[in-house]
Amino acid sequence: MSKLKVAVVGCGSIAIHRHVPEYAANPNVELVAFCDLNIEVAQKLADQYGVKLVYDSHEAMLKDVKIDAVSVCTQNVDHAQVSIDAANAGCHVLCEKPMATSIEEAQQMIDAAKNNNVKLMIGHNQRLMPPHVKAKEILQSGKIGKPLTFKTTFGHGGPDSWSIQGKDTWFFQKDKAFVGAMGDLGVHKIDLMRWLFDEEVAEVAAFVETLDKDADVDDNATTLLRMENGAIGTMAASWTYYKGEDNTTSIYGEKGVLEIHDDPDVQVVVKLANGTIERYSVGAIATNEAGGQVASGVIDEFVDAIANDRTPSITGESAMESLRTVLAALESTKSKTFVSVATIK
Incomplete structure (x- = not known):
């Protein structure tokens, strides 16, 4: 398979210690872009992993870059909107927990993934x-x-x-x-x-x-x-x-x-x-x-679900409950x- 092009939105501790190193260790993944409201934080992580593209706007990133999948590691109140925007851009989505701030938001995330035929997985490791x-x-x-x-x-x-x-x-x-x-x-x-x-x-x-x-x-x-x-x-x-x-x-x-x-x-x-x-x-x-900080297994599960076109083991519907x-x-x-x-x- 060709490598999965992945972007990470939110470059704080969960991205630094879990998502990014686990993506980097997966041979089927190419990290292509990092995004954070504080672009200096994104740049620091990009320099560490040799990623060329950094953004302080996920909307601009989704518009500019061909991305297959996005990890959403933002502050909790932004989980839903970033996930929905990524799904609407045709990206598979791995979102940190809690998936949203309301059942309405969670359902909108699920609907966006279904409507765009992409995977939605929540990081309940x-x-x-x-x-x-x-x-x-x-x-x-x-x-x-x-x-x-x-x-x-x-x-x-x-x-x-x-x-x-x-x-x-x-x-x-x-x-x-x-x-x-x-x-x-x-x-x-x-x-x-x-x-x-x-x-x-x-x-x-x-x-x-x-x-x-x-x-x-x-x-x-x-x-x-x-x-x-x-x-x-x-x-x-x-x-x-x-x-x-x-x-x-x-x-x-x-x-x-x-x-x-x-x-x-x-x-x-x-x-x-x-x-x-x-x-x-x-x-x-x-x-x-x-x-x-041992591997959580979340990233490998997400990547494998995409590669084999199967339902992720931790679905949006289940996480909503x-x-x-x-x-x-x-x-x-x-x-x-x-x-x-x-x-x-």
Whole structure:
């Protein structure tokens, strides 16, 4: 196949640490253009990777350059418009999470991709992490029986610790981010639980709060979730785990418990009611910490879906349901009630 010509819009940390190096490592990709509102940031990345074209306007880039696919790594509030514009220009789209700020925006992204016969994939990388893939395999085998309850968390010290803007990061600004830890990390774990169980979230109660950061978005979220299959559990997302990252999950079933750890040696442990313990070393979960920037698998999945003209494993339709649960959690915090996810339109 001829090389896929790829442009990246938004040249901050997620592009620097994930998208660009993973595209550069894929032999079927040619990086052709970088775009950022701060053109100096785009130029710096272009110089590093030998990319000749830089822009501070994605509209100008899409008009000027023949591009096959675009990665959207912008501030959250721009995800939808950049994705829609790219799809309308005939480009396949890989968009970071959260995919949009509303269900209306998300549906517009899906419609734009369909109308232009291009792929739309959302970067929910937790589905592709080896421990999570192994966990899904174990759940599907029935080894722990029907899942009954669960607890899952994803937290670190916050984007100010790794963003190129530091404490001035757009992640802390509601007019640019729309949501904080809930949309940065919580949406990952909601998406993961939906995928692991192959079930939608039915109902949410949540505290989505700002406890410590100098930000006008949440830095912590704790949610109570009821899945459509009846399983109940908690999801915590935090930007105030200052000691280090925690990306762990425990699922309690009729026959035992499945534990997913972010341990470098043993990542998946099954403890059965009969006393049997099984340990699996399948590869680490990618992190933002030193030494943790292993390949996410997202870029290779996106490129392969285009090359083989198949549906990406993380579709816009599926990601929209994860967004719907985030919006339900925000509504629960506001109304101080349980919220049926299906009521979020």
